[in-house]
Amino acid sequence: MDQTGALARWLADEAPHETVQGLFAGFCEEIVRSGIPVWRASLGLEVLHPEVSGWQHVWTSESLSMREADRATAATSPSYLNSPTRIVDEAGRPFRRRLKAPCPDMPLLEELRLAGGTDYVMYPLPFLDRTRTAVISFATRDIQGFDPASLDRLEHAVKLISPYLERHVLRRIAVDLLDTYVGPRTGQRIIEGRVDRGAVEMIEAAIWLADLRGFTLLSEQSPIPAVLTHLNTWFGIIGEVVEAHGGEVLKFIGDAVLAIFPTSAEGDRRAACRKALAAAQEFCRRSEAENTLRRTSGHPPLEHGLALHVGEVAYGNVGASHRLDFTVIGPAVNRASRLLDLAKRLDRSVLVSHALARDVDHPLVDLGRYRLRDVEKPQRIFTLPAPEHLVRPDHET
Structure with a gap:
């Protein structure tokens, strides 16, 4: 040869x-x-x-x-x-x-x-x-x-x-x-062949839903390149923080971000909730540092709303026959969305559901009960702590 x-x-x-x-x-x-x-x-x-x-x-x-x-x-x-x-x-x-x-x-x-x-x-x-x-x-x-x-x-x-x-x-x-x-966790599932429309698996996850406030006004008053710079700066902080704490960004929706912190194979819900809350705290610190620089240089601050919830979600493919989206759906996602709406009405940067709050050890501020749109009963709501009036969420349902 x-x-x-x-x-x-x-x-x-x-x-x-x-x-x-x-x-x-x-x-x-x-x-x-x-x-x-x-x-x-x-x-x-x-x-x-x-x-x-x-x-x-x-x-x-x-x-x-x-x-x-x-x-x-x-x-x-x-x-x-x-x-x-x-x-x-x-x-x-x-x-x-x-x-x-x-x-x-x-x-x-x-x-x-x-x-x-x-x-x-x-x-x-x-x-x-x-x-x-x-x-x-x-x-x-x-x-x-x-x-x-x-x-x-x-x-x-x-x-x-x-x-x-x-x-x-x-x-x-x-x-x-x-x-x-689509993110590494979702990408791995697609590589493995999970591309059938309607095929989902039920998982438990902490849900992280955030949006950028004042985006419509910013878009009206700023040139498109400046708007894109604002968005990419904000999305960049979120992506780094979520990934660093073991979460995955599933999608960017206009000026909003949907991320999840899935429970482990052993089903450790508390660990997922702690990761989501730690990510929220770091995100707030990073955002404030970024806004300090922006104010110094004459740029408008990047104000945000963030909702944290936990629950069972359907994780998989939805969409048209030739155009699929790998996402999470279910009542828990809907509640996170309603919680984000409430954060805007209350002018709060971060709101935490009672379901997630009771699974973390960090003290939170109890804001009382509020009605969420399309949710039957008023829900007990928390936010990140200020220097005073800290409470630890009890296990009330």
Whole structure:
């Protein structure tokens, strides 16, 4: 069997396909074992994530490293603009340079030359999707560089590994998009195949429902870019706080946010309630700090309403046959919505239902009983503590 056939057999039967790192490292070792004098190899793969542009894996016989590139700066950074990757991206064909003379136009190649490199070649990976960066480069310290036979074998090797790498990239993109648009917990359920319309599971969760006050006036008086900046600042605080406390943002609805803190597999409702309340407290602190900065700089504060409740909800798919929404529905969600309406009427930033309040240890302020729209009996309502008049909720139903 020739060396190309041996590599194809290894990829099909023996290669470690669980991770990109393992696959790439094994691939490089197989290339060296076949007699090609590769000293260093680099794999660049672009993904689709709001913060991460992609991965770069660098292999040598002594080490394997990986770094992620920041999406905001990746395409304009000097390390990309003055790189072989940009040339291959734009030309769509291999790039090669013998490292005999200084390379002032490409700092990476000069670094490799000073480290003993004699030859460098980069190939585009022939992915079906050509819209994103996907490249492999090889460098050698062999005094003769890469001979024509070695270059030909490297090019064939790149074609052989390409579909295996694209499979990893496509899965990463799918997971990242689901995490970004529906959240990691929900995204995992979708990846597992839970896409039947009307298919739900009953779970118990603390419900976190918030909205931005004065948004209509803000939208009327401010240009759209300023409004989007306000929204993203506010949503950003919520997302960070909810995630840090073990919750998941399910959706942004205009200027409102719906998040849940599900109970654990053991059904620890008290833990879910404590997490939701701790998230609310941190959110209020972060919001006040942000508003202090905004007032100093002459920007309007971001005032909010937040309702906390707990109960059983139906968690799953609703929607049209070709357009589904993974969400939570049920009386508990409705009560959280009515509680948010009441927070606005009472001019309170945070309201906590008695159902959630009795499952937390933190003292709260008892506001008394209020009627919630479409709820038969008046409900006992609490808010976060002020320095005075603190009470601990009893277990009255």
